[in-house]
Amino acid sequence: MSIRIVPEGELTQAAGEIPPLLLPDPKTLYLTRARRLELLAAGHAMADYLNFCARIAHAQHALVAEHPLALPARDAYFTECARHGLPPLGSAAWPRDAVWQDLLDALLGKLLPGTTGIVADAIMTLQGMERSEREARASALLAGRFDSVSAAEALFVWAALSVYFSQLAAALKISTVTEPDESRHQCPVCSQGPVASIVKIGDKAGLRYLHCTLCESEWHMVRVKCSNCESTRDIGYWSLEAQAPGIRAESCGDCHSYLKVMALDKDMALEAVADDLATLMLDAATEEQGFARSAINPFLFPGS
Incomplete structure (x- = not known):
């Protein structure tokens, strides 16, 4: 959708x-x-x-x-x-x-x-x-x-x-509508990718939203689904629970990418950009398993 x-x-x-x-x-x-x-x-x-x-x-x-x-x-x-x-x-x-x-x-x-x-x-x-x-x-x-x-x-x-x-x-003064096609890997506002996804608490408890790395908007995506290729076939999770409670890397066996998922019910202080940057050890561990990061952090560019 x-x-x-x-x-x-x-x-x-x-x-x-x-x-x-x-x-x-x-x-x-x-x-x-x-x-x-x-x-x-x-x-x-x-x-x-x-x-x-x-x-x-x-x-x-x-x-x-x-x-x-x-x-x-x-x-x-x-x-x-x-x-x-x-x-x-x-x-x-x-x-x-x-x-x-x-x-x-x-x-x-x-x-x-x-x-x-x-x-x-x-x-x-x-x-x-x-x-x-x-x-x-x-x-x-x-x-x-x-x-x-x-x-x-x-x-x-x-x-x-x-x-x-x-x-x-x-x-923006807008409304939104969901449509039946597979293209939620980019922000519907500015077309950039997500830096991480957040599982909400409160009135949106349990819902996952992808957080845009540029305009900071968030858009809904169901859980246990690759945020890059939208496959649901071979989804895995990696964590360093002792060092980063509430943060997991969600990997996809189809496109071999990963993106972090942050659960606010585990730590309500988690912030998409800050906690993504502070958990590069999880990136390293996930990449050792053969997965490539699907997003950029605005404080860490892969430039020359």
């Missing part, structure tokens, strides 16, 4: 129906992530990097408050996307506003003080770069061409793009 976005008011959700899509709340999510990263850093082998990523998340939180974005009207664009079943913020169709580069400049300005080494070099390189070059890097990353952008530069470009897209996603 795929999720298609339709104009607000065209469809209403029936009582008790599973919400197919949860739009983000950028006013709180980056602060929650920053605090979780700081908590996870205590005593962690990657403490310095987790704390640096917490700085980025704090800066993202500040940008949301300092640079609030309104969703452009863009005439009939959103109606046409709904008509043709296209993600409204998909990189193939959405014409990015130059404001995302203003967000990047502000982010870099917040992070450069106190930063040294390769990371500081990457920040200064981006600061001195022509906007056309930065647009080219953004386009490459959104198209999945990670090897064409250095991992250090990708970290900051993606962080700014996330603040841009998450605010636009939060402002």
